[in-house]
Amino acid sequence: MRKRLILALLIVSFAVFTFAVTEIEFWHAMGGAQGTTVNEIVASFNEANPDIVVEAIYVGNYSALQQKLLVSAESKTLPALSQAYGNWTARLIPRDAVQELNSLISDPEVGLTDEEWDAIWNPFKKMVTWGDTVYALPFNKSTYVLxxxxxxxxxxxxxxxxxxxxxxxxxxxxxxxxxxxxxxxxxxxxxxxxxxxxxxxxxxxxxxxxxxxxxxxxxxxxxxxxxxxxxxxxxxxxxxxxxxxxxxxxxxxxxxxxxxxxxx
Known part of the structure; x- marks a missing residue:
């Protein structure tokens, strides 16, 4: 009986560990149709990864998002992910508030293949790289036309x-x-x-x-x-x-x- 009880407890313990869900906040400034698209992408990711739940949080316009990020960096309440301009990122890097991504990009399990990384337009990659260190991934970009x-x-x-x-x-x-x-x-x-x-x-x-x-x-x-x-x-x-x-x-x-x- 004692052996059965220990076995049952171990199974329950492993079951809880296996089905633990990682919750992630993602701050962004995409409203309207763009916001709808972001929510669809997030929902698709969550469906494909049942052990991860990304919550897309619309903060407001870019100015509101920038202010919230800088204030949150001071109080150490930043989200796991956020949309950001390169100059915002440059202000956060010296505060040790941004995760380097080189090790994750090259990770054989969760990273990008050489083909996937090479498929990103080089100027976009330069905009998210400081020295030899990648601190962000290209998310959206405006193109000026007449x-x-x-x-x-x-x-x-x-x-x-x-x-x-x-x-x-x-x-x-x-x-x-x-x-x-x-x-x-x-x-x-x-x-x-x-x-x-x-x-x-x-x-x-x-x-x-x-x-x-x-x-x-x-x-x-x-x-x-x-x-x-x-x-x-x-x-x-x-x-x-x-x-x-x-x-x-x-x-x-x-x-x-x-x-x-x-x-x-």
Whole structure:
């Protein structure tokens, strides 16, 4: 009887250990349709891994997520996983708040095969690597493209801009005070007052913010003639020629309302 009892207790003990579930919080800033997709991916993972439960927690916009991560790093209440920009990650690494991933990526059981790792676009891998250490995995990335109102372009007889001069010309042609009240009703172009949009103009003008040397050293080149020309063009479109609406928020609403004819 005693042997049977010990055996039964061991079986129960092993059963509890075997079916123990690992619960993980995953913070993200994907709302709307993107949030729905994230939840579907998480649900699919949970279904395929019954011993792991990932809880996707929508924190809010990127600013709210960044603030929550930095505050949580101070109080040591960070989640197991989080979406983050590279510059946020760079602030967390010195605080020993981020797990290095080299050992996990190369792990034969839970890691990635060479084929899987090579399939990730190299610039994305560079953005999550500090020195020789990988601290994150690519999650989502925005690609900047020019949106333009095709009906207006046809109405005004314009071609899609291919150069910055073309962009300025189209913006000037499309800007109108339709009711002649002294206020512009339709701007030819719209841009956000962010570093991203400046970088778009800078790169389109053949410039770069930094130059990475073969030895890995970095030279800041933001004060180049190309950068000054790009910034001058943005200033002129907004203030000199007044053909561009500029604001901090997203531009899909003004575009949909007909307030702007183009935006990046």
């Amino acid at each position: 949106y333009y109102n095709t009906d207006l372009f046809e109405q005004y007889g314009l071609e899609v801009p291919k150069t910055m001069d073309d962009l300025l010309f189209a913006a000037m042609m499309l800007t109108e005070d339709k009711n002649n009240d002294g206020q512009i009703d339709q701007y030819g172009f719209g841009f956000r007052t962010t570093i991203d949009h400046f970088m778009i103009f800078l790169r389109a003008n053949g410039g770069e913010a930094i130059d990475i040397k073969p030895d890995g050293s970095v030279e800041v080149t933001i004060n180049s003639p190309e950068a000054k020309e790009a910034l001058q063009l943005m200033y002129d479109m907004a203030h000199t020629y007044k053909v561009a609406l500029f604001q901090g928020g997203y531009l899909d609403a003004p575009f949909g309302d007909g307030q702007i004819a183009m935006f990046v």
